[in-house]
Amino acid sequence: MNFTLSNKPLATAKADCLVVAVPEKGDWPESTRQADEALGGFLGELIKSGDVTGKNASTLSVPLTKQSWPRLLVVGTGADSDRSAANFRKALTAAVGQLKEGPSKQVHLALTDTPITGGDDETSEAARLSLIGRTLEDQLYRFSGFKSEKAPALKLTKVTVSATGTGKALKDAFDLGLATGRGMNLTKDLGNTPPNVCHPSWLAEQAEQLAKDHEVIKTEILDEKQMKKLGMHSLLSVSAGSAQPARLIVMEYRGGKAKDKPHVLVGKGITFDTGGISLKPGEGMDEMKYDMGGAAGVFGAMQTIAETKPAINVVAVIAAAENMPSGTATRPGDIVTSMSGQTIEILNTDAEGRLVLCDALTYAKRFDPATVVDLATLTGAVIVALGSHATGLFSNDEALAAQLTAAGERACDRVWRLPLWDDYQSQLDSNFADMQNIGGRPAGSVTAACFLSRFTKDYRWAHLDIAGTAWNSGKAKGSTGRPVPLLVDYLLSHVGK
Known part of the structure; x- marks a missing residue:
């Protein structure tokens, strides 16, 4: 699996699926605003119709036509005031669960700018990137080596994660999350x-x-x-x-x-x-x-x-x-x-x-x-x-x-x-x-x-x-x-x- 960071504008992101966050209560993250603008207000229409509630860990996968991305995955992240690191992880887990079973090969994850409540060590962008990296490795884990019929390989091959930059501090944090996830997978x-x-x-x-x-x-x-x-x-x-x-x-x-x-x-x-x-x-x-x-x-x-x-x-x-x-x-x-x-x-x-x-x-x-x-x-x-x-x-x-x-x-x-x-x-x-x-x-x-x-x-x-x-x-x-x-x-x- 290929994991990478990107600080390019979301509208220029190339992927089979774009993943964005919608809160139940609170302001949209900047990445969600950019996605909605690129989609001509489509996210707002999904909310008005009741298809998207923003409830934490809820998901909706929507195929798109004549858009920048063939598929959109909307993840509910709950209320801004209740979004602890643990609750954010639940939303991440739900999102990766959908990607794991989905048809997309290349995914762009625009969840890093979703705010989290708590102390500085838990709410920084570095902390969120670390948690995202760890959750990706953890939730994409499979154990099937002892089955006579091997499970088909995941269609997903690449995940790009939005970040405000690609400097060493953010990359190190993301890499630490991935390494922690791999450590968890060895344990498993x-x-x-x-x-x-x-x-x-x-x-x-x-x-x-x-x-x-x-x-x-x-x-x-x-x-x-x-x-x-x-x-x-x-x-x-x-x-x-x-x-x-x-x-x-x-x-x-x-x-x-x-x-x-x-x-x-x-x-x-x-x-x-x-x-x-x-x-x-x-x-x-x-x-x-x-x-x-x-x-x-x-x-x-x-x-x-x-x-x-x-x-x-x-x-x-x-x-x-x-x-x-x-x-x-x-x-x-x-x-x-x-x-x-x-x-x-x-x-x-x-x-x-x-x-x-x-x-x-x-x-x-x-x-x-x-x-x-x-x-x-x-x-x-x-x-x-x-x-x-x-x-x-x-x-x-x-x-x-x-x-x-x-x-x-x-x-x-x-x-x-x-x-x-x-x-x-x-x-x-x-x-x-x-x-x-x-x-x-x-x-x-x-x-x-x-x-x-x-x-x-x-x-x-x-x-x-x-x-x-x-x-x-x-x-x-x-x-x-x-x-x-x-x-x-x-x-x-x-x-x-």
């Missing part, structure tokens, strides 16, 4: 790949390929023998029942100064989760291929960083394992010693994500990190609390929590902070070990985060529970690519600081 590819293909060793191979594709990435893979030598018995207890060996995947990007402490991303990479001996119900278990959504999100963020090459240091640590029941699997009641030296009584083998993460978080300490952010499809309880709209956020640092929250708002990839109070820690008390790996049904997401917090006392840390946001179920089943936009925005906010 990894998540959607079936678990008979996507196992820990295969995931490690993808990290090695990322390093081959981007010389700024350095990858190291630790096998089970190396992990055992490091004392990662908690992580290894999860892979004990599987024929697929665990892997610890480390990727480093060093774009900042040598003395700059890196920001570390830690991803849960359970490539399939049966629950182990604490077996899950069969219904819906196929979706447990998405239990490596945290690892997939880290991959997507690292690819975006590798493409955009910011002046910052980033390290990724991924704990990859498959959780299976067998004669060698860990049992409820087993006690293991983590890399930190703390002992864990495993009462439920389906609470395995925290068992791999705790050793990965201990390993992260060796990088002397500026911050550590882990992301994991950790608990069903967070879905009960927040649904699929917001990622659960926990942190031992107020400033870090605020930075992630702000990044989520800017990126339309929101988080909601949940408590990490000491009051909950007693739910993890064990009669036989330093802690147990579950805290009972009450506050399940909180006690899971409390468990992780016991391994992160030496650095600034945040935990993102993405169990509700990493994938969609039902007819629209598939990885969402979240929280790549949040992570990219958060990391780039530290450039130059």
Whole structure:
């Protein structure tokens, strides 16, 4: 797909389809006025007839005759006063959805001058271009490599986006959006790949390929023998029942100064989760291929960083394992010693994500990190609390929590902070070990985060529970690519600081 910016007058734009915005309440953007003038007042007639209402994310595709463009796509963008970045993204998503299924090969998108409410970081032209670029890549994504009959190629081959200029700042913003979208698509590819293909060793191979594709990435893979030598018995207890060996995947990007402490991303990479001996119900278990959504999100963020090459240091640590029941699997009641030296009584083998993460978080300490952010499809309880709209956020640092929250708002990839109070820690008390790996049904997401917090006392840390946001179920089943936009925005906010 060819994406480009243009600052030429709209009347001279050559395309099979012109896309313009019409608000439900508010003034027309300049591009819409220009289009209406070129079309002899045709847009105004569509509004008078009621064919166009301007309701946010509504669309109308109209074939034209004897006009500059064979087709016009009108997108409703709601009221000016209600047009947040998130609502603007909904309108963009609707527009690209129409283009994806439409007949046009070359499209001109005149939506950049639609105003957005919010702070300067969200309302600038650069921010809008970044969001447009990201949405284009995200919404044009398809995953059909495992079907015997290949899906026909999209007719759409080129998208030109109107901008006030084509200078470096605007181009960089648009390119960042496209790169973020491609990072999301890598995350989706990894998540959607079936678990008979996507196992820990295969995931490690993808990290090695990322390093081959981007010389700024350095990858190291630790096998089970190396992990055992490091004392990662908690992580290894999860892979004990599987024929697929665990892997610890480390990727480093060093774009900042040598003395700059890196920001570390830690991803849960359970490539399939049966629950182990604490077996899950069969219904819906196929979706447990998405239990490596945290690892997939880290991959997507690292690819975006590798493409955009910011002046910052980033390290990724991924704990990859498959959780299976067998004669060698860990049992409820087993006690293991983590890399930190703390002992864990495993009462439920389906609470395995925290068992791999705790050793990965201990390993992260060796990088002397500026911050550590882990992301994991950790608990069903967070879905009960927040649904699929917001990622659960926990942190031992107020400033870090605020930075992630702000990044989520800017990126339309929101988080909601949940408590990490000491009051909950007693739910993890064990009669036989330093802690147990579950805290009972009450506050399940909180006690899971409390468990992780016991391994992160030496650095600034945040935990993102993405169990509700990493994938969609039902007819629209598939990885969402979240929280790549949040992570990219958060990391780039530290450039130059």
